[in-house]
Amino acid sequence: MALFDDVPVEKPAPHRIGEELGRLSIDELNERIDLLKAEIVRLEAAIAAKTASRAAASSFFKS
Secondary structure (H helix, E strand, C coil), X not given: CCCCCCCCCCCCCXXXXXXXCCCCCHHHHHHHHHHHHHHHXXXXXXXXXXXXXXXXXXXXXXX
């Protein structure tokens, strides 16, 4: 038995594409926009890294 019977804090569910947005506040919607923009930047960085890696491998094997 726990020393304190605190109710665990629920983490907000991650954003799901197509999810109903009517229950979210403007602040929550803006937070999700920021989260998704950060994820886009991360994905674009991964694409750039893979493209550079592919170009390096391609130039190495063409020689």
